[in-house]
Amino acid sequence: MAKSRLFRSTLIVSAMTMLSRVLGLVRDVVLMGVFGAGGLMDAFLVAFKIPNFLRRLFAEGAFSQAFVPVLSEYKEKRTLDAVQVLISRVCGVLSLVLLVLTVAVIALAPFVVSVFAPGFNDDAAKFSAATELLRLTFPYLFFISLTAFLGSILQSYGRFAAPAFAPVLLNVCMIGGALFAMPLFEAGVIGAPIMALGWAVAISGVLQLAIQLPELYRQKLLIAPKVDFRHEGVQRILKLMMPAIFGVSVTQINLLLNTVFASLMIGGSVSWLYAAERLSELPLGLIGVAIGTVILPSLSASRANARDDEFRLTLDWAARLIVLVGLPASLAMFALSDVLMNALFVRGEFSTHDAAMSGLALKSMAGGILGFMLIKIFAPAFFAGQDTKTPVKIGIVSVFANMIFSVIFIGLFYLANLPLHGGLALAATGASFVNAGLLYYFLHTRGIFRFGAHWRRMGAQFAIAAAAMMASLYIALPYYPAEGEMWHKISILLGLCMLGAAVYAVVLLATGFRPRQLKPSWSGQ
Template identity: 75%
Template sequence: MAKSRLFRSTMIVSSMTMLSRILGLLRDMVLMSVFGAGGLMDAFLVAFKIPNFLRRLFAEGAFSQAFVPVLTEYKEKRSFNEVQLLIARTSGVLSLILLVLTVVVIILAPQVITLFAPGFIGDAQKFDTAADLLRLTFPYLLFISMTAFFGSILQSYGRFAAPAFAPVLLNLAMIGGTLILAPMMDTPIMALGYAVAVSGILQLVIQLPQLWQQKLLVAPSINFHDDGVKKILKLMLPAIFGVSVTQINLLLSTVFASLMMAGSVSWMYAAERLSELPLGLIGVAIGTVILPSLSASRAKADQETFVKTLDWAARLIILVGLPASLAMFVLSNVLMDALFVRGEFDANDALMSGVALKALSGGILGFMLIKIFAPAFFADQDTKTPVKVGIISVFANMLFSVLFIGIFYLARLPLHGGLALATTAASFVNAALLYFILHQRGIYRFGKPWRKRFAQFIIASTVMVIALYLLLPFYPAQQTQWYKLLWLLIICLAGAAVYGVALLATGFRPSQLRHH
């Protein structure tokens, strides 16, 4: 029963995430069409990326990975009243920290923009607009972090639908802001700042009814001396560099991109959004679902279930991540052309974004593996190991950035492509080191059955790539956008079908995906 619930929970999170990602893709198509790449769009993307980066770092990354194991331990070993007290004190401390941080950033907005986008300094309009937008978007961090906090509680109690649906509201708010509010404003791009702030409130509110039903909606209280709070903070501080290291690397890429030609930030953003599509659908969904299960296995000292859960997650990740990575590489230019070329986003923007997507596509599998290997450590309340690996990965990203930018410069290729390739390389460094340590400690390793699985996945993916290359010449590059989208859908579905048939031909069966 528990195993079927795990799979059902994954499907719930994945389906809600799919809806969010589809709307997110529609949102980006609308944004690029109305505002184009470069100029003030770069300013918004930087202003939005800063709180969004911190959200992933603190709320979805370090905080949830530190909070869920402690909450699970309280559920297993303590009374319900003690669980409520932990929630009250943790929410009080978290909201106080976030409130102080929000006020400081609003006051120091120009200095923060200087830190994260030094290339904007020479363009007064872009710099000032970015600072104004940051003041509007940064309160989003407070609301969305509390949303993630409440979502972690609901997920620990097996309630995944509301937390997974919440991001849909961000996409709807930004689409509404672009199409309805922007035309009414003197500086249309500012509408996006208001939309982001409102969406944070909406995502928080949608969690409250289920919390109330579970009797977990308790008034916050501030107590830094509570044992549970101290334990969470102790786990959280080093975890900041753990599971969220991918976001740090992507942010470093934004800093470098701000120093390059106008449009580089937007091109990188468009590529990142598409590369995150399979990551969000499967990687984030599985990572979200397995953490409470892994934490419960650790609390019960059930090593067998712990390993089986991790192995099941790895099977799903590689089943989807490997072909997704290869397909994204093959279809990068077609994806950008079909999805984004309209309005202010022209063919050159699509070409430049395609360069970044090609380089980022290779890292999709690496990003996904991090999502399951890191929780294996956090479930054991070990945050030191991922932080060490994270620091190594950040430095690797810096070195790779310098190396690949130099190579791309000498080869006369767009420099932002070198940045994207550095992010990909750093993700594999991170994933490989996490796995090596799990293997070395005897916690988890790819056993003998994986030899056959790897062969099956590689053969099926190779057949799919050949099929995609054979289908590409049929793409109608000179037709209308809707006709292009139709053909893109046909090519993607055909590629998926070929992959599935090839996988079955190698002897792989759906039963191998069961959580045994």
């Protein structure tokens, strides 16, 4: 992939992902305003997290990381007919597995809710709502996993727009469900009001799958599925996927474990953590996910053709962009956590107390943004070389680290008389750096990728600019009005963000950093 095309693809995915994240933020503001924190909103979030967790675990995580390198090898070294057969067989096997899993979870929904939210067992209304919502939302996994599969094919052929736009439809459907469909449910025409969100999730899965089909047809890759577990490509993907299920999605496992723990805490803890996670995902989605998505096909092609220098330069370029955005994003989220929650969420059923509790979670989670971003580029470096064992070992260590951190931080928060959910968020931050640090350690010791000498100067430049940004934010924060009209508070918040970004950019340029340092430095093929 030529460097101009790689950079352009990153911009496309970043733009589409940002649109999705912004609409996702609007969605969460609407949901929290309409339903509030705690109660049935906790029930919906748990029910939605289960298929969403499995989506990231199987479809966007392990499956994508196992499928793309094999598809890239077929694309580089075999005929179009062979590629079409591979797609057909993989689609057939994936569809069968998803169908069986969906039927099983729907049948065992009460048991699944008990496992993922044991704190709901003592609240009959919340447990019943979560069970019904899980049965309604879980088919979303079937459609969204196939969406991710088709999106991986398009991305391998340099078509990034449709896969990146698909998540926008989920947000549009959920906003529509809360604002327009919910009154029908509230009037008793269909069912309980919270069920409007369940139907919105289910419908969005079908729509996201549908928009992938036209581009696949144009690429002559829309092939009828056929189940064949004995196909050579299918067996290779399954072999790569088994350990990758754990390795690439360890972040999601840690966050889901936090949901399990939060269900045992005071009402509202699940919603507070969810609000913090959603805001922390804004910069992660803009750069981390976008770059991780774009570089995997490029890294896989470099590995398949033994272009090691291009492989390392691709990873170095991705790391520059990650640190450029991830470092100030982590620090700004920490500094502005309370302001963000107050300006964006306080309205309707979401109180100032809810904002303060969510702000505490975001402050604890903010430091992990950079760690989460680095995982998005370090993990694909292993999967591009079809090495799934190393990330899975690191993933196991990270999960245990999260558990240990959870016990330690919850204990410290308890002794300090602070809300316990903040300790959970801080544990996720610690686990993210354990994961990212170990991934880099093995990349470094095996000679796959190392931060070169140019990173010493560049790291100092990033650090100085970030420190100046933090100083400007803390100086300006007293001017934020805790009370007032929503749009006035949001305008002040935007002003603070613009101030921080401007100071960061000016100081970065003053230290000698230049935009050309962000350009890919290889010739490409």
